[in-house]
Amino acid sequence: MRAIRTNAIRSRLSVLLAFMAGLCAVAGFTAKGVLAADDPPPPLAxxxxLDRPIDAAAAPFVMAATGGLFSAEALAVTTNIASGSSDAIARVAAGSSDFAVVDLNALMRFRDKDKQGGPRIKAVFVLFNQAPYAIIARKSRGVRALTDIEGKTLGVAEGDLSVRLWPAVAKQNGIxxxxxxxxxxxxxxxxxxxxxxxxxxxxxxxxxxxINLRDRGVPAxxxxxxxxxxxxxxxxxxxVIVNPAVAAGKPExxxxxxRAVIGGLNLTIKDPARAAAEVASRMDGGSKDLELERLQAILRDNILTSEVRRNGIGAIDPARFERSIDQVAEDFKFQKRPQTSDIFDDQFLPPLNGRLIN
Structure with a gap:
């Protein structure tokens, strides 16, 4: 009888030990699963x-990289240089680039000519609230105001984007x-x-x-x-434009x-001298002083406009954008006039408090 009891006790003990071992195994598995879930995901490549060789206009992207802001978003960003906005847009369309910074007005023309079916490329963030298009003239040759240009010789470089808006500006100013x-x-x-x-x-x-002309010795x-x-x-x-597949499949x-680019812009505004130095160090024979002068002009004239200070960086005013489409149409015959929503998608922008410039 004692032997039977002893065997029963041993049997119960074995079952209990097996049960506890199972619990430990499950607990161990769960703990490992929690640790694995807590591990940060590998960065997304x-x-x-960039649609042109690096200069001060690229400062927000450079500062986002050097400041670790892309890394903080789990992005491993590799930058390549295109031969212009059309080339950069084509790279994004083909999927060889995920993002690009391009002229928004060039995107309008590209999309109008694009015969491919499926989702179309859109911009998701506007860096230059005002385009940098200009006519640069010599006062000593009789050009002090825009109306003085009649009867003069205007040099237009191949591929120049400014000349595409020149007909609209001329018409608006009676030239x-x-x-x-x-x-x-x-x-x-x-x-x-x-x-x-x-x-x-x-x-x-x-x-x-x-600025190039002043650097060549032409008096300011x-x-x-x-x-x-x-x-x-x-x-x-x-x-900034994005590949449609990336926009659909990787919205975060x-x-x-x-977010990283906005952070890079804030770093640029906070310390433009450092941003200019970072840019110049990535250029072949770059000058920190020259890039700082460029950067200050960009911030003043193209980025920190009254519209941006009021509405935040990155977005567009739909009414203004519709008017800009009409101005592009002065020099470009659209097969189908685009709407604002055809060109710009605001769903990836942070809320306003995340876009206000410090």
Missing amino acids: IQFS NIKHVKQSSISAAVREPMLSAGQVDAVTGFSYLSA DDLAVLKFADYGCEAYGFA AVKGFV
């Missing part, structure tokens, strides 16, 4: 295209464009030709050509920088990219 001699020139000789007096004025970006008081925005041009400028990554 992102290809990002007969037929009375302006337009000379096609290479972008490489745009500033040298104006410096040498071979043309009276050139189209270009205000923060590029004007001899330059007239006629910014289209001061003459009724409603166009927005550079914007798109939101994270936008």
